[in-house]
Amino acid sequence: MMKVAHIIKSLDTGGVETWLKDLSYITEDKLDFILHNNSASYYEDEVKENSAKITRIPLRLGMLTFSKKLYNHFKKESFDVVHSHVNLASGWMLFIAWLAGVPIRVAHCHNDKRSEYKTHSFSKKLYYFFAKVLVNLFSNKKIAVSKDCAPSMFYSSSKVNILPCGLNLIAKDNKLSRSELGLQNDDIVLAHVGRFVPQKNHLFLLDLMTLLKSESNFKLLLIGDGKGYTEVEEIIGKRNLTNIKLLGVRSDVKELMKYTADFFLLPSKFEGLGLVAVESQSNNLFTLVADTVPKDVKISDFLEFLPIDKASTWKERLLELTASKEHIKAKRLPFDNRKFSIEENYRQLTVIYSGSKAL
Known part of the structure; x- marks a missing residue:
């Protein structure tokens, strides 16, 4: 059993959030969801029922206070894994995890935002450039949901695990009128x-x-x-x-x-x-x-x-x-x-965390 912290903005009803909720049902790991939002989100009660912990560290605290609280939380809890789902902002989160001595630091790419980035100002493009550098420097496990989206966060030379976020996919027998x-x-x-x-x-x-x-x-x-x-x-x-x-x-x-x-x-x-x-x-x-x-x-x-x-x-x-x-x-x-099932995802995630080669 590992102690795993997932960093995400909230646990509202998006695809990534639903994946994390479904993961909480079958994982043997101890999960801590570190959220940036200020108020309760949709899946929080459900994941807590599955013995997951919710830790709220809002970004509105300001970067210095936020970073200090995040660092202290990493040190106090001694996580085996910090798994970040916040796009290029993952670089900063994983830098703090590195400072705190977290051994497994995962950057997870869920979206290909390259076309969106092209429309932004020069200063934002500069931010994205340095954020991507941090992601690649301080993540020692890299995951993307498809080959197409991997370049959005990772360099072509990086070893990236392709892991489509599986879900509990099949409907119940409740036919709706x-x-x-x-x-x-x-x-x-x-x-x-x-x-x-x-x-x-x-x-x-x-x-x-x-x-x-x-x-x-x-x-x-x-x-x-x-x-x-x-x-x-x-x-x-x-x-x-x-x-x-x-x-x-x-x-x-x-x-x-x-x-x-x-x-x-x-x-x-x-x-x-x-x-x-x-x-x-x-x-x-x-x-x-x-x-x-x-x-x-x-x-x-x-x-x-x-x-x-x-x-x-x-x-x-x-x-x-x-x-x-x-x-x-x-x-x-x-x-x-089958490869999109939450059970297969958990199996592959365990292999990635354990230090095996890219799948």
Whole structure:
């Protein structure tokens, strides 16, 4: 058994956070989640029930006080592993872990943000450069969720373990009635799960549903929350998009995928992997993703890549797929998703921590 600290902003309902929550159910390690947020987040009670510890060290304390508190916490707890999930900020966290004598220091890349970084100011680009240097200097274990996203944090010469974040992927047997969600049995139900942030490209989905207004049986379920929620809600009202339902944060996402939705849509501007699309395929849901999403996400014959800049192409493809009933065929197609299971992830994570070669 090892003593492991995971550093992350919060334990709200994102892909990484859900992975950490699922990990807390099966791990034999003693987990400590070091959070930067000031108030309780969605999964905190659940992970505490699994004997994990929550330590809150807010960034608002200022860099000097924050660093001192983090260093003191590392020294006091004598962690075997510090595993950081905060992108390039991981460099500073792992530098402090190095100062505190933590033997295993893991930087984990969950997103390919290179295209986003290019749009920032010179001073921010300079920060990213030095942050990346720190990541590569002070992490002695490097993990990325896909080969495509690894260069976002690591140099090409680095030994990087590719570990797609596995989840507890399969839905429970709780079939949801469409009528409970205000849907008709003959509706074509589209679903999207994601935080309301620019990366997830909700405005593209609004454009798509504007084009589909003439097809009255198409409905879109938007699941999630975030800073952009109000803006999306306002645009839905202005465009009178009665074909969109905002469902907020839900605990039955897998069940919605398996029993309610006909298609899953992921038009993200960038992704490290796009784990939610793995989850949708695992629940036999025909999945359409943007061509900006890593190719590693395709684990079945019922996922297609479409251009991110053409909502009209997505509309036409949806009409073609529904006419040929591909979404119904997907419900019966077998595939192997074992490498994305949380159990396989934990096995590989244990190998990485123990000092074995990159997987």
